[in-house]
Structures are given as C-alpha cells and as structure tokens.
Amino acid sequence: MFDSLKNRIKTVQEKLSINIQAAALTSPPSLDEGKGKQGKIRLTEKVRTLVRDRELILSEKDIAEPLAELELVLLENDVAFPTTEAIISTLRGELTGKRRRIGSSIDTLVVESLRSALRGVLGSGFDITTYLRTHEKPVKILFTGVNGTGKTTSIAKIAYFLRNKGFSVVIASGDTYRAGAQEQLSTLAQRVETKVIQHQPGADPTAVIFDAVQYANAHHTDVVLADTAGRFHNRANLMNQLEKIKRVIKPDLIIYVDEAVAGNDAVIRAEEFNRLVGTDAIMLTKADMDMKGGAAISIAHTIGKPIAFLGTGQAYEDLKPFSPDVLVGEILGEA
C-alpha cells in the first residue's frame, strides 16, 4: 500500500535531516551559550560538542529545498493541492522559527514533524462500533458512490466485520438498476450469513430500504446496510432518487464509497456527493492497489468528513477500520 509515496517521502525525510544537520553545524551559537565567566572557553567547548547537544533556530531557507521537493512528491502522488499546502505549512511551522534543542536524533525530529503534519490533515477517523453502541437501533447506514467502485462488495465486507463484532445486520438491496446487482448481493450476503431484503429488478430503491428498516424494527436488528445503485454526481435524476431515499429513510449515516486508486478524482467526486446529498463518513476501496495514497490523505481534509474503512483485498476480512495513526505509520514506513 502507498509504495510510491512511502519511498519518496523517505528520500525527502533524509534530505530534511541532512539540511537540518548542516544548519546546526553552521548556525551561530545561541545567546545562552556564550554567557558565563569563562565565556570563551565555554564557547569553544560548545562548538566541539556534537550537533545533537546544540540548540538552534532553523530558518525557512534551511529547509526550503526539501520542502519544495516534498510539495512535488505529494502532488505527484495525487495529494490534493490544498491538502499539500496544509502539510507543508504545518511542517514549516513545526521546524522553523522556534529555538529547539536537536536532542539525540535529528531523524526523530524530522519524523515527528512529518507525523504531526500528516496527522493534521487526516482527521480523527471514524469508529463505527462506538457509533453503533451509542445510537438507537436500528442504525440505518446508506451507501453512496459512483459506479464500479466496489460498493456492493464493501457492504458484504462491512456486514461480515459488524457480525464479527457482535452486531446483527440486515442488508437492503437498493441497487435495483444494475443488471446482476441483486444476484451479486444475495450471493455475498449468503456467504457472510446475513439477511438481505430484495424486491424485483427495477423496483423503487426507497421501498426496498424502507422494507429492510421495517424488518430490522420487527427483528430487533442492530444495523441496516442500504446499498444503492452507483451514479455519477452530474446525473440529476439519479441524485434526486438518492435525495428521496434520504428524505424517506432518514439514514443515521451516509457512507460515501470510492476507490483509493482514483486519486484526486475520488476527492472531487466525494466533494460533489457531500454537497448534493451529504456524507458522514468515507470508505476507500482497493487501497492495497494504491501506490500513491493521494485520496486517502486528501479526502478527509478536503471534504471535512472522516474515513471509516479501507478496503485492502479480495476476501471478506480484507477491511481495515481506518486509523489515522496507523496510516501515518504506514506512510512513514513504520508498519
């Protein structure tokens, strides 16, 4: 996952360390260092000490080159421009202008500053199990997104995940439009041993989801996972259909599903879906195939909604609840 980004961030990380080390070696001693009765002796001693024992104030110029490189690296890996700017600005703020003791490791300083900058744009994530435990049942979750991003498979994975966490689940087969969608969902639901509510192909998806909610009420089911047909945000009639579902069903959560490999396109589409029908959380599929990580890094920052899950493979268990700390660790090569 995110191999291209990881490798290139590592290079920038090394360059930042080299630049900071060079700045530490060439910077004038801090005011405190020259004080004392034997100022000259102390100064000489200080110069002889290792860089790690020094205090210094880094200027923007000291790190301008690696930061410019990092900016390009992020953009080339499809991190959205405003998100890239936010990361660079935080990193610059973390590293420059402050009097700091380098301490035992310049590398640690760089890694921690990068971690803080990346962490700043990723948001807090979304813990769905806590949400479910603290909300009135059944919790109705509506899935939206464009065609072919893996929405239906993701719903089966989430059903599998939630059942393993002890929640009872019913799936509403609200994609009554795509040929084979209902068969696909009933097969997947059977595999993960989950009840699925279906109508005839072409039926009103609102009615299907409504029936699933009725079923959940009658059977004290914890969660309703409502599938919908994939649609592009510029198709007004289909977006109106989503609006109708939302009006009638009043979902507790709307999860927008897109593929991580779509990069910046996924970010733009998520923004449009959020604007038109609202979004509470995001799931990114095919993250295991994503070399760049642009969508995963930018999407939460751009639309201001948390990522709930990452799809990481073909099997039902290949679903990771999103953790910003784990993702940052992955990007920094710690995982």
Add this chain to the structure above:
Amino acid sequence: MVSKVDGTDSREVQALQAYLNEYGQQAEVLSRQLDFMERQRMESMAAIDALKALATEKQSVILVPIGGGTTIRAQIIDPDNVLVNIGADVVIKRKNTEAIGFLEDRIKELEALEKKVADSLDQVRGQINEIAKRIDQEYRKAQAG
C-alpha cells in the same frame, strides 16, 4: 473465500456456479484496471517519443485534433518547455528533458502496479479454473450416476 470453496458440499453445483460468477466479476474489474494502466503507460511512452522528436526539430508543424475527426496544423513555438500534469490536477512547467524523466518514472510506477494487478488477476483466474473443474467433476458424477 477460497477455503469456503474447498469446504462446499459436492452437490451444491449452484453454489459453485455463484462463486464462479463472483470470481468472474472480480476478474473483469481487475482486467479493466489492467487495460486502463496499459493505456496510460502507452500514452506516456508515446509522449516521450513526441518530446524527444520535438526537441531535435525546431519550429515543427504538427496536426492537432480538435474533435469531430478534424485536425488543424499548428506550429510548436517552445518545444523546450513542457506543461506537465504532475498529479492532483496540478500542471507545472518543466524542461523537455525533465518532462521525459517524469514520464519515465511514471512508466516505472505503472509497470510495478501492473505487475501487482496482474498477480491478483492470475490468482482469481486460478480460482475460476479450480471452481470450473469442480463443477465439471460434479456434472460428470451426476451423468455417471
């Protein structure tokens, strides 16, 4: 998913057929991804050829397609500076040689990704073959019985 196939009762040909369809859909998605990446890679290679050729030919005239099957003759006024979409819809000006370097890196990345997707596709196809064989066996058994 694979282990469940192994554990399926041999009479459940229908269930095997459903698995076959599911894997078939997965294979289709992966094939589409592979085709898309292949096209991107070919485009980048064509762009490299064009940039190299333009760098050696000053004041070249090229045909620019403007839609509807029509093209227009245009003169390249600055072949040494290229505008490159580096990602995230950000376009920057690069020297011809830098743009070629960027495209070569992109090709390398695509090759690595294509390999990954192709490996996944092979795995899925392996499963498809295995299930198809199982279905075939079940039919043979039913016919013999």
